Amino acid sequence: MSNCARGDMSGGPHIALFPNAGMGNRMPYLRLATILLGRRCRITLITPRPTITTAEAAAISSFLSTYPEVNQLELHLLPDNNGPDPAITDPHFFQFARISRSTHLIRPMLSSASPPLSAVISDLFAASQIAPILTDLHLPLYILFTTSVKFLPLIALLPKLLSDPSRLNPSSSDVNFPCLPPLPVQSIPPPLFNPGHVFTQMLATAFPAFQRAKAILMNTFEEFEKSTLTALNHDRIIEDLPPLLPIGPLRPYHKSRELTPKGDYKTWLESQPVDSVVYVCFGSKAPIGVAQIQELGKGLVGSGFRFLWALKTKISLDDEYNDKDQETKSEDVRELLGDSVWHENGRRGMVMSSWVDQDEVLANSSIGGFVSHCGWNSVTEAMWAGVPVLAWPHNGDQRVNAQVVEESGLGVWVKEWGMGSGNGLVNGEEIGEKIGEFMRDENLRERARKIGEEARKAVDAGGSSHETITKVLKSL
Numbered sequence: 509m510s511n512c513a514r515g516d517m518s519g520g521p522h523i524a525l526f527p528n529a530g531m532g533n534r535m536p537y538l539r540l541a542t543i544l545l546g547r548r549c550r551i552t553l554i555t556p557r558p559t560i561t562t563a564e565a566a567a568i569s570s571f572l573s574t575y576p577e578v579n580q581l582e583l584h585l586l587p588d589n590n591g592p593d594p595a596i597t598d599p600h601f602f603q604f605a606r607i608s609r610s611t612h613l614i615r616p617m618l619s620s621a622s623p624p625l626s627a628v629i630s631d632l633f634a635a636s637q638i639a640p641i642l643t644d645l646h647l648p649l650y651i652l653f654t655t656s657v658k659f660l661p662l663i664a665l666l667p668k669l670l671s672d673p674s675r676l677n678p679s680s681s682d683v684n685f686p687c688l689p690p691l692p693v694q695s696i697p698p699p700l701f702n703p704g705h706v707f708t709q710m711l712a713t714a715f716p717a718f719q720r721a722k723a724i725l726m727n728t729f730e731e732f733e734k735s736t737l738t739a740l741n742h743d744r745i746i747e748d749l750p751p752l753l754p755i756g757p758l759r760p761y762h763k764s765r766e767l768t769p770k771g772d773y774k775t776w777l778e779s780q781p782v783d784s785v786v787y788v789c790f791g792s793k794a795p796i797g798v799a800q801i802q803e804l805g806k807g808l809v810g811s812g813f814r815f816l817w818a819l820k821t822k823i824s825l826d827d828e829y830n831d832k833d834q835e836t837k838s839e840d841v842r843e844l845l846g847d848s849v850w851h852e853n854g855r856r857g858m859v860m861s862s863w864v865d866q867d868e869v870l871a872n873s874s875i876g877g878f879v880s881h882c883g884w885n886s887v888t889e890a891m892w893a894g895v896p897v898l899a900w901p902h903n904g905d906q907r908v909n910a911q912v913v914e915e916s917g918l919g920v921w922v923k924e925w926g927m928g929s930g931n932g933l934v935n936g937e938e939i940g941e942k943i944g945e946f947m948r949d950e951n952l953r954e955r956a957r958k959i960g961e962e963a964r965k966a967v968d969a970g971g972s973s974h975e976t977i978t979k980v981l982k983s984l
């Protein structure tokens with residue numbers, strides 16, 4: 509364990525941030541860290557070792573070298589003597605479980621922090637483990653929740669739903685919640701219908717963690733999810749739920765140039781006309797099958813619009829950091845997409861099989877629309893950039909988030925489009941038509957632009973999210 513205090517001693521509260529595995533989870537914590545640094549806080553970042561992808565390790569080291577005033581606490585995870593649980597196929601879940609089992613090691617690190625800590629902001633999964641330690645140390649616990657407010661009742665009420673199988677039934681049309689609109693059953697992540705699934709079991713521990721937190725910080729702003737926030741905060745429809753505090757959208761932080769991924773897409777993007785390019789990215793993983801990738805390629809070409817496509821063909825990001833792999837990968841991608849799509853590469857479109865800097869892409873004035881799987885980071889980045897979303901959710905919380913996108917006016921959602929390969933193939937012609945319609949919708953673009961303005965107002969001095977952070981900091 510290393511506990512190396514560095515840099516400026518700002519005199520504000522000292523806050524430890526404890527994100528979980530995977531950078532999709534970590535990114536909001538890094539963003540919050542930079543916001544709190546700007547509010548004169550001292551920040552300690554707890555980083556579990558080893559990480560599961562080299563991309564995650566690279567992103568952490570890039571962050572720490574850009575913000576050397578952040579103190580790092582390394583939590584060396586206990587070895588797993590039994591080896592990985594064969595029931596766990598996603599490495600992220602394996603890591604969540606390993607972090608949970610190792611959390612007690614944090615206690616001496618937290619109690620000896622210098623200067624003493626004022627609070628810990630933790631991920632939901634780690635929170636149930638860390639809560640008793642914080643009670644002993646008289647430290648307040650906050651949870652930073654990394655998805656939509658609309659998804660939260662499903663987690664908070666999960667133990668109740670699981671105790672009555674008729675309420676969580678895959679053959680019913682909706683799942684009902686007291687005093688909230690029902691969720692269509694297709695929007696429920698399928699593992700939740702299996703009480704024995706490791707994901708379900710982990711989520712079921714979340715409610716006790718919520719109850720022990722002083723507040724749950726939400727990466728959204730008041731106006732964006734107003735009705736659900738009102739139901740949960742003012743109408744108190746879920747008993748014992750601490751206040752939900754919208755403090756977002758957590759804005760992208762400055763990345764040091766030499767550490768951001770390189771790519772010729774940047775030059776290409778710079779030279780495209782305003783609002784002319786549709787950006788396509790389904791997050792950091794590979795949620796769609798080969799046949800759907802091929803249809804999407806046809807659709808992009810058929811839409812008649814310019815496109816930038818961040819194409820992920822594998823779950824691990826490791827190789828994507830490796831420049832020497834580029835050549836082989838280009839060939840693989842060319843073969844996968846076929847010549848009609850490949851022919852456009854560098855002309856009317858760009859297909860990137862390596863990592864793109866999505867914050868930067870969305871900030872570019874040439875981007876006129878974003879075809880997204882609606883991972884919550886992507887949604888908050890679209891709202892921050894004021895770019896309209898064509899929602900194409902696949903799994904997890906994404907369909908619930910897509911509903912939020914639609915209800916807020918940030919985007920549109922073709923509900924019939926399936927959750928990937930198992931659920932029917934959406935053909936290229938249909939995709940092309942929909943993308944064309946989406947890109948021509950100036951009213952939608954205007955609404956998204958207004959949401960971008962509201963998002964910025966919320967986080968600027970005097971805005972609702974800014975003031976909420978001020979109140980939290982004053983209470984510490």
Ligand code: UDP
Binds near residue numbers: 530533535600769
């Ligand atoms: N990331 C990054 N630079 C990279 C690779 C990844 O900043 O070169 C970050 C990125 O911003 C995103 C995250 O990594 O938030 C996604 O990675 P990962 O698949 O590890 O996380 P997951 O979404 O699966 O939890």
Ligand code: UDP
Binds near residue numbers: 864865867882885889
């Ligand atoms: N991202 C990126 N470049 C890529 C793919 C993803 O910067 O090529 C970032 C994106 O900006 C977002 C994160 O990775 O911050 C993905 O998180 P999200 O919650 O949207 O989806 P997940 O990957 O967790 O499914």
